[in-house]
Amino acid sequence: MLRRFDLTGLIEEVRETNAKKIGIQLPDGIKYWIFEIVRILEKEGFEVVVSGKASYGSCDIDLELLKKVDLLMHFSHTPVIELDRVVYVPYKVEYNVESVLKTLRTEDIEFERVSLTATSQYAHKLEEVKERLEDEGFKVYLKKGSDRVKMKGQVLGCNFTSVDRRAEAVIFVGDGNFHPKGIAIYSKKDVYAVSPLEEKLRKFRKDEVEKFxxxxxxxxxxxxxxxxxxxxxxxxxxxxxxxxxxxxxxxxxxxxxxxxxxxxxxxxxxxxxxxxxxxxxxxxxxxxxxxxxxxxxxxxxxxxxxxxxxxxxxxxxxxxx
Structure with missing residues (x-):
């Protein structure tokens, strides 16, 4: 499994702004990339300042650092709002779709109609996942939600409008419990959460939502x-x-x-x-x-x-x- 930032054309885009001092903001889970990112930018002649604040999403921009730099690069999240002098750098995880299907097969999914969702890091392959699920007999709904989300099937911690209510259950591709728990509460449906990173499947049942x-x-x-x-x-x-x-x-x-x-x-x-x-x-x-x-x-x-x-x-x- 490969994890990568889409830096294609980013350096030239930044140069066109005439920015000299660059701020960098990353969520905690990927701060291990920071030395490599700083090295690349400094090699291109930019002065780089790294935000030490926690970042829980693109709703959480370091405005104080933005005041001190010419431009702020916000890594990993898709934009929920557009701000002047803020560039959003997507973070994609390249994962094996067949591995996702294999993990899903470890649980007997007793529903035919499913809504397919993911976080932004995994959403770029949902069309491929959809095709493979349809090959296995599922009716798959994959839709884009409100303007706050940018990709089909993408969910945020505060926005689950990509969940299709016609479905009987929801399949989520991503890591952790944060998003699938939110989907279960929002949809009041069973959620099958498959982690490409761990190759594990977790099920969030409707009765857990009722307890919530x-x-x-x-x-x-x-x-x-x-x-x-x-x-x-x-x-x-x-x-x-x-x-x-x-x-x-x-x-x-x-x-x-x-x-x-x-x-x-x-x-x-x-x-x-x-x-x-x-x-x-x-x-x-x-x-x-x-x-x-x-x-x-x-x-x-x-x-x-x-x-x-x-x-x-x-x-x-x-x-x-």
Whole structure:
């Protein structure tokens, strides 16, 4: 298996901007490439500064470094927004499609209609995976989601619109549990997650999603007993939903909840005397980090439930579209 950055034409593209000082930003999982990348750029005559901040996606651009350099190269993620002086460098993993099919065969997939998805690193081969699955008798749906995603079948941690609801189950190509868990919650369908890196298959069942929903209902019930709310709006350009935060604050105040808007790049509100957090930043903070924060962290849709604007039967996951 080969992992590569598509640097074709990138150097010339950067030269045309007359940039001299280049910033580099990579997610933690591929920072082992950084010395090679810096060496290549310095050999071409650029001054290079590396971002030390964590990067969880192209919604999470290092704006402070961008102020100090002529141009910022953001590696691994496809753009969710376009920013001046930011160049997005795709990261693709070349993997064996037959190996993916072999791994899938280790589980008896009892559904005929499947939706095919992947992270951006693996999405470039989904058409080939689709053809092979169809050869084996599956009806395969492969579609592009909202404008926030750039490739057919691509999913983000905050956007699952590439999942086709006509399918009975979802096949995900990628690593880790982060994305397939989100797909399962969004689609309420079984998800078969195949990792080309590990050549392993993990299954996320609908009953696990139902357990997750029950946990969310418990948090909503706790939040209904709260009086003081912090409505969080993110300063990160790809997560900024300040207008939504204002609407939610007005909604909470209309039902006699005491609320304020907190504008921040990190959801760290330990010193704020709020009993509950309404999160309009990255949706995964609400779903994955609430145990660490030790306060109920609700999504905008869950805030609508506690304000009486939405019913429990109309529960939806939060996405940034």
């Amino acid at each position: 929903i029950r946990e969310r209902y418990t948090l909503i019930a706790k939040a209904m007993e709260c009086k003081n709310f912090c409505v969080v709006a993110s300063s990160k350009p790809g997560q900024n939903r300040l207008d939504l935060a204002v609407k939610l604050r007005n909604l909470l105040n209309s039902v006699n909840c005491n609320s304020i808007i907190v504008y921040t790049d990190e959801v760290r509100l330990e010193n704020f005397p709020c009993e509950c957090i309404i999160n309009t930043a990255c949706p995964r903070i609400s779903y994955d980090d609430w145990r660490v924060i030790k306060k109920p962290v609700l999504t905008p849709q869950e805030a609508e439930i506690i304000a009486g604007k939405r019913s429990l039967d109309d529960y939806e996951v939060d996405e940034i579209l």
